[in-house]
Amino acid sequence: MIRLKTIPLAVITAASILGGIMMAKAVGYYETTASKEPVKFKTGELAGLPNPADIRGSYTWQDLENAFGVPAVEAAAAFSAPDHALDPATRVSMLEEVYAGKVPEGLEIGTGAVRIFVSLYTSLPMEFEEGSVLPDAALALLASRPGADIVALAKLAIPGSSGVPMQAENAAAQAQHQSAATPAATPIPPAGTGSGTGSSDGSSTGTASTDRVIVGKTTFGDLYDWGLSEAQVASVLGYQPGPGTQTIRDSATANGQEFSEFRTKLRSLLDKTSP
Template structure:
Protein backbone atom coordinates (compact mmCIF):
# COMPACT_ATOMS: atom_id res chain seq x y z
CA UNK A 1 0.00 0.00 0.00
CA UNK A 2 1.37 3.43 -0.97
CA UNK A 3 0.83 6.47 1.21
CA UNK A 4 0.22 9.85 -0.34
CA UNK A 5 3.09 12.33 0.27
CA UNK A 6 0.96 14.72 2.36
CA UNK A 7 -0.30 11.86 4.54
CA UNK A 8 3.26 10.59 4.98
CA UNK A 9 4.52 14.06 5.94
CA UNK A 10 1.78 14.49 8.55
CA UNK A 11 2.55 11.04 9.98
CA UNK A 12 6.25 11.88 10.36
CA UNK A 13 5.42 15.14 12.15
CA UNK A 14 2.99 13.39 14.49
CA UNK A 15 5.56 10.71 15.36
CA UNK A 16 8.38 13.26 15.83
CA UNK A 17 6.58 15.82 17.96
CA UNK A 18 4.51 13.22 19.72
CA UNK A 19 7.74 11.54 20.82
CA UNK A 20 9.14 14.82 22.08
CA UNK A 21 5.98 15.61 24.05
CA UNK A 22 5.96 12.13 25.57
CA UNK A 23 9.68 12.36 26.50
CA UNK A 24 9.15 15.80 28.00
CA UNK A 25 6.23 14.58 30.06
CA UNK A 26 8.31 11.70 31.38
CA UNK A 27 11.28 13.97 32.13
CA UNK A 28 13.47 12.38 29.46
CA UNK A 29 13.74 15.38 27.12
CA UNK A 30 16.27 18.05 28.05
CA UNK A 31 17.08 21.13 25.96
CA UNK A 32 20.21 22.10 27.89
CA UNK A 33 23.07 20.29 29.59
CA UNK A 34 22.53 19.04 33.11
CA UNK A 35 24.24 20.87 35.94
CA UNK A 36 23.89 17.86 38.22
CA UNK A 37 27.27 16.48 39.26
CA UNK A 38 28.08 12.81 38.85
CA UNK A 39 27.96 10.80 42.05
CA UNK A 40 30.26 8.24 43.66
CA UNK A 41 29.11 4.74 42.74
CA UNK A 42 30.68 2.73 45.55
CA UNK A 43 32.07 2.93 49.06
CA UNK A 44 30.76 4.92 52.01
CA UNK A 45 30.19 7.97 49.81
CA UNK A 46 28.11 6.11 47.21
CA UNK A 47 25.32 8.31 45.89
CA UNK A 48 27.01 11.55 46.99
CA UNK A 49 28.18 14.15 44.44
CA UNK A 50 31.77 13.92 43.22
CA UNK A 51 33.75 17.20 43.37
CA UNK A 52 35.93 15.98 40.49
CA UNK A 53 32.90 16.45 38.20
CA UNK A 54 32.66 20.22 38.79
CA UNK A 55 32.94 21.90 35.40
CA UNK A 56 33.88 25.38 34.28
CA UNK A 57 30.35 25.88 32.98
CA UNK A 58 29.01 25.61 36.54
CA UNK A 59 28.15 28.77 38.44
CA UNK A 60 28.78 29.14 42.17
CA UNK A 61 25.02 28.61 42.48
CA UNK A 62 25.30 25.24 40.70
CA UNK A 63 28.10 24.23 43.07
CA UNK A 64 25.94 25.23 46.03
CA UNK A 65 22.99 23.23 44.68
CA UNK A 66 25.13 20.11 44.21
CA UNK A 67 27.45 20.26 47.21
CA UNK A 68 25.83 22.57 49.75
CA UNK A 69 28.77 25.01 49.81
CA UNK A 70 27.19 28.49 49.93
CA UNK A 71 27.92 30.67 46.91
CA UNK A 72 28.92 33.44 49.33
CA UNK A 73 31.58 31.16 50.84
CA UNK A 74 32.96 30.39 47.39
CA UNK A 75 33.07 34.09 46.55
CA UNK A 76 34.91 34.79 49.80
CA UNK A 77 37.33 31.92 49.22
CA UNK A 78 38.29 33.11 45.75
CA UNK A 79 38.01 36.85 46.42
CA UNK A 80 35.21 37.33 43.90
CA UNK A 81 33.53 40.70 44.24
CA UNK A 82 30.01 40.51 42.87
CA UNK A 83 26.51 41.41 44.00
CA UNK A 84 25.25 37.98 42.91
CA UNK A 85 27.75 35.22 43.85
CA UNK A 86 25.37 32.47 42.74
CA UNK A 87 25.52 33.69 39.13
CA UNK A 88 29.34 33.78 38.94
CA UNK A 89 30.68 31.17 36.42
CA UNK A 90 33.49 28.99 37.77
CA UNK A 91 35.46 29.36 34.52
CA UNK A 92 35.69 33.13 35.08
CA UNK A 93 38.25 32.50 37.84
CA UNK A 94 40.82 31.80 35.14
CA UNK A 95 40.42 35.34 33.82
CA UNK A 96 40.43 36.84 37.32
CA UNK A 97 43.75 35.16 38.12
CA UNK A 98 45.26 35.37 34.63
CA UNK A 99 48.35 37.17 35.96
CA UNK A 100 49.11 34.44 38.45
CA UNK A 101 52.20 32.30 37.81
CA UNK A 102 50.15 29.23 38.75
CA UNK A 103 46.70 28.23 37.56
CA UNK A 104 43.69 29.07 39.73
CA UNK A 105 40.45 27.97 38.12
CA UNK A 106 38.07 25.04 37.89
CA UNK A 107 40.52 22.56 39.43
CA UNK A 108 40.94 24.94 42.37
CA UNK A 109 37.18 24.94 42.97
CA UNK A 110 37.13 21.13 42.87
CA UNK A 111 39.88 21.00 45.49
CA UNK A 112 38.24 23.61 47.74
CA UNK A 113 34.81 21.96 47.60
CA UNK A 114 36.25 18.53 48.35
CA UNK A 115 38.21 19.75 51.38
CA UNK A 116 35.36 21.95 52.60
CA UNK A 117 32.79 19.14 52.45
CA UNK A 118 35.05 16.22 53.38
CA UNK A 119 34.25 14.40 50.14
CA UNK A 120 36.96 12.17 48.55
CA UNK A 121 39.31 13.79 46.06
CA UNK A 122 42.45 12.36 44.47
CA UNK A 123 45.20 14.95 44.98
CA UNK A 124 47.40 13.26 42.38
CA UNK A 125 45.06 13.57 39.39
CA UNK A 126 45.67 17.26 38.69
CA UNK A 127 47.78 19.99 40.25
CA UNK A 128 45.51 22.50 41.97
CA UNK A 129 46.36 25.74 43.78
CA UNK A 130 44.27 27.82 46.17
CA UNK A 131 44.53 31.48 47.17
CA UNK A 132 45.35 31.97 50.85
CA UNK A 133 41.82 33.35 51.40
CA UNK A 134 40.44 29.90 50.53
CA UNK A 135 42.96 28.09 52.71
CA UNK A 136 42.03 30.28 55.68
CA UNK A 137 38.42 29.12 55.36
CA UNK A 138 39.57 25.50 55.18
CA UNK A 139 41.42 25.84 58.48
CA UNK A 140 38.02 25.53 60.19
CA UNK A 141 37.46 22.09 58.59
CA UNK A 142 38.85 18.71 59.60
CA UNK A 143 41.70 17.97 57.22
CA UNK A 144 44.04 14.99 57.08
CA UNK A 145 47.79 15.33 57.43
CA UNK A 146 48.15 14.62 53.69
CA UNK A 147 45.69 17.39 52.82
CA UNK A 148 47.44 19.89 55.11
CA UNK A 149 50.79 19.01 53.56
CA UNK A 150 49.33 19.49 50.09
CA UNK A 151 47.94 22.91 50.96
CA UNK A 152 51.27 23.94 52.47
CA UNK A 153 52.88 23.70 49.04
CA UNK A 154 49.88 24.70 46.91
CA UNK A 155 48.79 27.97 48.52
CA UNK A 156 49.26 31.29 46.76
CA UNK A 157 49.19 34.54 48.73
CA UNK A 158 47.47 37.62 47.39
CA UNK A 159 50.84 39.38 47.34
CA UNK A 160 52.19 36.56 45.18
CA UNK A 161 49.28 36.95 42.76
CA UNK A 162 50.14 40.61 42.39
CA UNK A 163 53.77 39.75 41.61
CA UNK A 164 53.96 36.64 39.37
CA UNK A 165 57.76 36.46 39.62
CA UNK A 166 57.44 35.92 43.37
CA UNK A 167 55.01 33.06 42.73
CA UNK A 168 57.71 31.17 40.88
CA UNK A 169 59.87 31.26 43.98
CA UNK A 170 57.13 30.08 46.34
CA UNK A 171 55.61 27.42 44.07
CA UNK A 172 56.57 23.78 44.70
CA UNK A 173 59.85 22.69 43.16
CA UNK A 174 59.30 20.74 39.94
CA UNK A 175 61.81 18.36 38.41
CA UNK A 176 63.70 19.99 35.51
CA UNK A 177 62.58 17.47 32.92
CA UNK A 178 58.94 17.94 33.90
CA UNK A 179 59.06 21.73 34.03
CA UNK A 180 60.46 21.86 30.46
CA UNK A 181 57.26 20.37 29.07
CA UNK A 182 54.67 21.56 31.57
CA UNK A 183 51.76 23.62 30.23
CA UNK A 184 51.34 26.89 32.13
CA UNK A 185 49.33 30.06 31.77
CA UNK A 186 51.87 31.64 29.40
CA UNK A 187 52.64 28.53 27.30
CA UNK A 188 52.25 29.09 23.55
CA UNK A 189 51.16 26.69 20.82
CA UNK A 190 54.66 26.94 19.37
CA UNK A 191 56.14 25.54 22.57
CA UNK A 192 53.79 22.55 22.61
CA UNK A 193 54.53 21.87 18.95
CA UNK A 194 58.25 21.94 19.75
CA UNK A 195 57.68 19.20 22.34
CA UNK A 196 56.63 16.80 19.59
CA UNK A 197 52.85 17.25 19.73
CA UNK A 198 51.21 17.59 16.30
CA UNK A 199 48.66 20.20 15.18
CA UNK A 200 46.16 17.38 14.71
CA UNK A 201 46.57 16.26 18.34
CA UNK A 202 46.18 19.80 19.63
CA UNK A 203 43.08 20.42 17.51
CA UNK A 204 41.58 17.12 18.70
CA UNK A 205 41.83 18.40 22.29
CA UNK A 206 40.53 21.87 21.41
CA UNK A 207 37.71 20.59 19.23
CA UNK A 208 38.45 23.43 16.79
CA UNK A 209 41.27 24.60 14.51
CA UNK A 210 44.44 26.06 16.00
CA UNK A 211 45.08 29.77 15.39
CA UNK A 212 47.26 30.59 12.40
CA UNK A 213 49.81 32.27 14.66
CA UNK A 214 51.73 29.57 16.55
CA UNK A 215 53.05 32.09 19.08
CA UNK A 216 49.50 32.61 20.43
CA UNK A 217 49.26 31.89 24.16
CA UNK A 218 47.13 28.76 24.61
CA UNK A 219 45.26 30.12 27.63
CA UNK A 220 44.33 33.35 25.83
CA UNK A 221 43.02 31.43 22.81
CA UNK A 222 41.08 28.92 24.93
CA UNK A 223 39.37 31.60 27.04
CA UNK A 224 38.55 33.69 23.96
CA UNK A 225 36.95 30.59 22.42
CA UNK A 226 34.71 30.09 25.45
CA UNK A 227 36.46 26.89 26.56
CA UNK A 228 37.48 25.77 30.04
CA UNK A 229 41.26 26.22 30.27
CA UNK A 230 41.67 23.79 33.17
CA UNK A 231 40.03 20.99 31.17
CA UNK A 232 41.97 21.77 28.00
CA UNK A 233 45.24 22.04 29.91
CA UNK A 234 44.70 18.66 31.62
CA UNK A 235 43.87 16.87 28.34
CA UNK A 236 46.70 18.54 26.43
CA UNK A 237 49.20 17.81 29.21
CA UNK A 238 48.23 14.12 28.97
CA UNK A 239 49.03 14.22 25.24
CA UNK A 240 52.37 15.90 25.97
CA UNK A 241 53.26 13.32 28.64
CA UNK A 242 52.33 10.40 26.37
CA UNK A 243 54.42 11.44 23.38
Protein backbone atom coordinates in the same frame (compact mmCIF):
# COMPACT_ATOMS: atom_id res chain seq x y z
CA MET B 1 -3.96 14.05 -5.50
CA ILE B 2 -4.75 15.79 -2.22
CA ARG B 3 -2.90 19.06 -1.77
CA LEU B 4 -2.38 20.79 1.55
CA LYS B 5 -2.21 24.53 1.67
CA THR B 6 1.07 26.02 2.89
CA ILE B 7 -0.28 27.45 6.17
CA PRO B 8 -2.09 24.28 7.36
CA LEU B 9 0.99 22.21 6.48
CA ALA B 10 3.22 24.50 8.53
CA VAL B 11 0.86 24.26 11.48
CA ILE B 12 0.79 20.47 11.26
CA THR B 13 4.61 20.33 11.10
CA ALA B 14 5.07 22.63 14.10
CA ALA B 15 2.49 20.72 16.10
CA SER B 16 4.24 17.44 15.32
CA ILE B 17 7.61 18.78 16.48
CA LEU B 18 6.22 20.23 19.70
CA GLY B 19 4.28 17.06 20.37
CA GLY B 20 7.42 14.99 19.91
CA ILE B 21 9.37 17.17 22.33
CA MET B 22 6.63 16.97 24.95
CA MET B 23 6.51 13.21 24.60
CA ALA B 24 10.31 12.97 24.90
CA LYS B 25 10.25 15.11 28.05
CA ALA B 26 7.56 12.91 29.53
CA VAL B 27 9.71 9.79 29.18
CA GLY B 28 12.96 11.54 30.17
CA TYR B 29 14.71 11.56 26.79
CA TYR B 30 14.81 15.31 26.29
CA GLU B 31 16.66 17.95 28.31
CA THR B 32 16.78 21.66 27.53
CA THR B 33 19.80 22.30 29.73
CA ALA B 34 23.06 20.48 30.34
CA SER B 35 23.23 18.28 33.43
CA LYS B 36 24.94 19.87 36.42
CA GLU B 37 25.47 16.57 38.20
CA PRO B 38 29.12 15.48 38.30
CA VAL B 39 30.02 11.87 37.64
CA LYS B 40 30.15 9.66 40.70
CA PHE B 41 32.79 7.32 42.04
CA LYS B 42 31.91 3.82 40.89
CA THR B 43 34.00 1.59 43.12
CA GLY B 44 35.25 1.30 46.68
CA GLU B 45 34.00 3.07 49.78
CA LEU B 46 33.27 6.24 47.79
CA ALA B 47 30.97 4.53 45.29
CA GLY B 48 27.96 6.71 44.61
CA LEU B 49 29.56 9.95 45.85
CA PRO B 50 30.20 12.87 43.44
CA ASN B 51 33.70 13.24 42.02
CA PRO B 52 35.13 16.78 42.39
CA ALA B 53 37.44 16.16 39.43
CA ASP B 54 34.37 16.39 37.18
CA ILE B 55 33.48 19.96 38.22
CA ARG B 56 33.24 22.13 35.11
CA GLY B 57 33.47 25.83 34.47
CA SER B 58 29.79 25.99 33.59
CA TYR B 59 28.85 25.07 37.17
CA THR B 60 27.68 27.86 39.46
CA TRP B 61 28.45 28.01 43.17
CA GLN B 62 24.86 26.99 43.78
CA ASP B 63 25.38 23.94 41.57
CA LEU B 64 28.34 23.00 43.77
CA GLU B 65 26.20 23.29 46.88
CA ASN B 66 23.54 21.10 45.32
CA ALA B 67 26.06 18.44 44.28
CA PHE B 68 28.64 18.53 47.09
CA GLY B 69 27.00 20.35 50.00
CA VAL B 70 29.55 23.19 49.95
CA PRO B 71 27.63 26.35 51.02
CA ALA B 72 27.29 28.50 47.90
CA VAL B 73 27.42 31.84 49.72
CA GLU B 74 30.56 30.90 51.67
CA ALA B 75 32.35 29.46 48.64
CA ALA B 76 31.53 32.46 46.43
CA ALA B 77 32.76 34.84 49.12
CA ALA B 78 35.93 32.79 49.63
CA PHE B 79 36.83 33.11 45.95
CA SER B 80 35.81 36.77 45.57
CA ALA B 81 38.56 39.25 44.75
CA PRO B 82 38.87 42.60 46.59
CA ASP B 83 37.50 44.39 43.53
CA HIS B 84 35.04 41.72 42.41
CA ALA B 85 32.45 40.12 44.69
CA LEU B 86 31.07 36.86 43.31
CA ASP B 87 27.40 35.95 43.40
CA PRO B 88 26.37 32.34 44.17
CA ALA B 89 24.72 32.27 40.73
CA THR B 90 28.03 33.09 39.02
CA ARG B 91 29.74 30.40 36.94
CA VAL B 92 33.08 29.28 38.35
CA SER B 93 34.69 29.83 34.93
CA MET B 94 34.44 33.56 35.73
CA LEU B 95 37.42 33.13 38.06
CA GLU B 96 39.88 33.06 35.17
CA GLU B 97 38.75 36.56 34.24
CA VAL B 98 38.53 37.82 37.82
CA TYR B 99 42.09 36.76 38.70
CA ALA B 100 43.76 37.44 35.36
CA GLY B 101 46.99 39.32 36.09
CA LYS B 102 46.53 39.04 39.86
CA VAL B 103 48.63 35.93 40.45
CA PRO B 104 52.24 35.25 39.44
CA GLU B 105 52.88 34.06 35.89
CA GLY B 106 52.48 30.31 35.56
CA LEU B 107 49.89 30.11 38.34
CA GLU B 108 46.14 30.59 38.19
CA ILE B 109 42.89 30.63 40.11
CA GLY B 110 40.27 29.00 37.93
CA THR B 111 38.11 25.91 37.65
CA GLY B 112 41.05 23.74 38.72
CA ALA B 113 41.33 25.70 41.97
CA VAL B 114 37.62 25.16 42.62
CA ARG B 115 38.04 21.41 42.14
CA ILE B 116 40.85 21.42 44.71
CA PHE B 117 38.81 23.54 47.12
CA VAL B 118 35.80 21.23 46.93
CA SER B 119 38.02 18.15 47.27
CA LEU B 120 39.58 19.49 50.47
CA TYR B 121 36.28 20.79 51.85
CA THR B 122 34.53 17.46 51.37
CA SER B 123 37.54 15.13 51.83
CA LEU B 124 36.71 13.56 48.46
CA PRO B 125 40.02 12.62 46.79
CA MET B 126 41.25 13.72 43.38
CA GLU B 127 44.54 14.37 41.62
CA PHE B 128 45.32 18.06 41.99
CA GLU B 129 46.16 20.17 38.96
CA GLU B 130 49.59 21.76 38.70
CA GLY B 131 49.70 25.54 38.76
CA SER B 132 46.46 26.07 40.67
CA VAL B 133 46.50 28.20 43.83
CA LEU B 134 43.75 29.33 46.19
CA PRO B 135 42.72 32.80 47.39
CA ASP B 136 43.53 33.67 51.00
CA ALA B 137 39.86 33.59 52.04
CA ALA B 138 39.45 30.09 50.58
CA LEU B 139 42.53 28.90 52.49
CA ALA B 140 41.22 30.45 55.70
CA LEU B 141 37.87 28.71 55.25
CA LEU B 142 39.56 25.35 54.67
CA ALA B 143 41.90 25.92 57.63
CA SER B 144 38.85 26.28 59.88
CA ARG B 145 37.54 22.86 58.88
CA PRO B 146 38.02 19.94 61.31
CA GLY B 147 41.22 18.01 60.62
CA ALA B 148 42.61 20.61 58.21
CA ASP B 149 46.20 19.98 57.08
CA ILE B 150 47.73 23.42 57.56
CA VAL B 151 51.05 22.46 55.97
CA ALA B 152 49.31 21.20 52.84
CA LEU B 153 47.14 24.31 52.63
CA ALA B 154 50.18 26.57 52.84
CA LYS B 155 51.50 24.98 49.64
CA LEU B 156 48.38 26.13 47.80
CA ALA B 157 48.81 29.77 48.78
CA ILE B 158 49.66 32.51 46.30
CA PRO B 159 53.44 33.07 46.67
CA GLY B 160 54.09 36.16 48.76
CA SER B 161 50.50 36.37 49.91
CA SER B 162 50.08 38.31 53.13
CA GLY B 163 46.80 36.62 53.99
CA VAL B 164 48.14 33.11 54.56
CA PRO B 165 47.48 32.16 58.19
CA MET B 166 50.63 32.58 60.30
CA GLN B 167 50.26 29.07 61.66
CA ALA B 168 50.37 27.75 58.10
CA GLU B 169 53.58 29.61 57.35
CA ASN B 170 55.20 28.37 60.56
CA ALA B 171 54.05 24.81 59.98
CA ALA B 172 55.35 24.85 56.42
CA ALA B 173 58.74 26.15 57.58
CA GLN B 174 58.98 23.44 60.24
CA ALA B 175 58.04 20.79 57.72
CA GLN B 176 60.89 21.85 55.43
CA HIS B 177 63.42 21.50 58.28
CA GLN B 178 62.07 18.09 59.24
CA SER B 179 61.73 16.68 55.73
CA ALA B 180 65.39 15.64 55.49
CA ALA B 181 65.19 13.64 58.72
CA THR B 182 61.68 12.28 58.24
CA PRO B 183 60.72 12.08 54.57
CA ALA B 184 56.98 11.84 54.08
CA ALA B 185 54.64 12.05 51.14
CA THR B 186 52.20 14.96 51.21
CA PRO B 187 48.78 14.73 49.58
CA ILE B 188 49.14 18.12 47.89
CA PRO B 189 52.09 19.02 45.63
CA PRO B 190 53.46 22.56 45.82
CA ALA B 191 51.75 24.94 43.43
CA GLY B 192 53.32 24.88 40.00
CA THR B 193 55.04 21.50 40.29
CA GLY B 194 54.30 18.04 38.97
CA SER B 195 52.25 15.59 41.00
CA GLY B 196 53.12 11.99 41.87
CA THR B 197 51.24 8.78 42.51
CA GLY B 198 52.45 6.57 45.36
CA SER B 199 52.70 2.79 45.21
CA SER B 200 52.28 0.23 47.98
CA ASP B 201 56.04 -0.23 48.46
CA GLY B 202 56.54 3.45 49.25
CA SER B 203 57.94 4.42 45.87
CA SER B 204 56.36 7.06 43.64
CA THR B 205 56.34 7.94 39.99
CA GLY B 206 55.65 11.43 38.63
CA THR B 207 52.67 11.91 36.37
CA ALA B 208 53.92 15.16 34.93
CA SER B 209 57.31 16.76 34.56
CA THR B 210 57.84 20.34 35.69
CA ASP B 211 59.05 20.95 32.13
CA ARG B 212 55.73 19.75 30.73
CA VAL B 213 53.27 21.60 32.94
CA ILE B 214 50.48 23.32 31.02
CA VAL B 215 49.89 26.81 32.39
CA GLY B 216 48.50 30.06 31.05
CA LYS B 217 51.66 30.92 29.12
CA THR B 218 52.02 27.49 27.46
CA THR B 219 51.94 27.79 23.66
CA PHE B 220 50.98 25.35 20.94
CA GLY B 221 54.67 25.27 20.05
CA ASP B 222 55.45 23.98 23.54
CA LEU B 223 52.97 21.14 23.06
CA TYR B 224 54.60 20.17 19.78
CA ASP B 225 58.06 20.28 21.40
CA TRP B 226 56.77 17.94 24.11
CA GLY B 227 55.73 15.34 21.56
CA LEU B 228 52.12 16.09 20.67
CA SER B 229 51.11 16.34 17.02
CA GLU B 230 48.93 19.07 15.58
CA ALA B 231 46.24 16.46 14.90
CA GLN B 232 46.24 15.36 18.56
CA VAL B 233 45.89 18.94 19.76
CA ALA B 234 43.11 19.60 17.25
CA SER B 235 41.22 16.53 18.49
CA VAL B 236 41.13 18.07 21.97
CA LEU B 237 40.29 21.61 20.88
CA GLY B 238 37.65 20.67 18.35
CA TYR B 239 39.14 23.16 15.92
CA GLN B 240 42.44 23.82 14.14
CA PRO B 241 45.17 25.10 16.52
CA GLY B 242 46.57 28.58 15.99
CA PRO B 243 50.22 29.44 15.28
CA GLY B 244 52.91 27.90 17.43
CA THR B 245 53.47 31.17 19.29
CA GLN B 246 49.84 31.46 20.43
CA THR B 247 49.09 30.44 24.02
CA ILE B 248 46.45 27.81 24.64
CA ARG B 249 44.65 30.18 27.01
CA ASP B 250 44.38 32.91 24.37
CA SER B 251 43.11 30.39 21.83
CA ALA B 252 40.48 29.08 24.25
CA THR B 253 39.31 32.60 25.10
CA ALA B 254 39.11 33.61 21.43
CA ASN B 255 36.96 30.58 20.68
CA GLY B 256 34.67 30.92 23.70
CA GLN B 257 36.07 27.81 25.38
CA GLU B 258 37.42 27.09 28.87
CA PHE B 259 41.19 26.84 29.20
CA SER B 260 40.95 24.57 32.26
CA GLU B 261 39.10 21.83 30.37
CA PHE B 262 41.58 21.95 27.47
CA ARG B 263 44.45 21.77 29.95
CA THR B 264 43.11 18.64 31.64
CA LYS B 265 42.66 16.79 28.35
CA LEU B 266 46.00 17.92 26.91
CA ARG B 267 47.81 16.91 30.07
CA SER B 268 46.25 13.45 29.76
CA LEU B 269 47.68 13.19 26.24
CA LEU B 270 51.10 14.32 27.48
CA ASP B 271 51.06 11.70 30.22
CA LYS B 272 50.49 9.03 27.57
CA THR B 273 53.49 10.26 25.57
CA SER B 274 55.81 10.37 28.59
CA PRO B 275 58.97 8.30 28.09
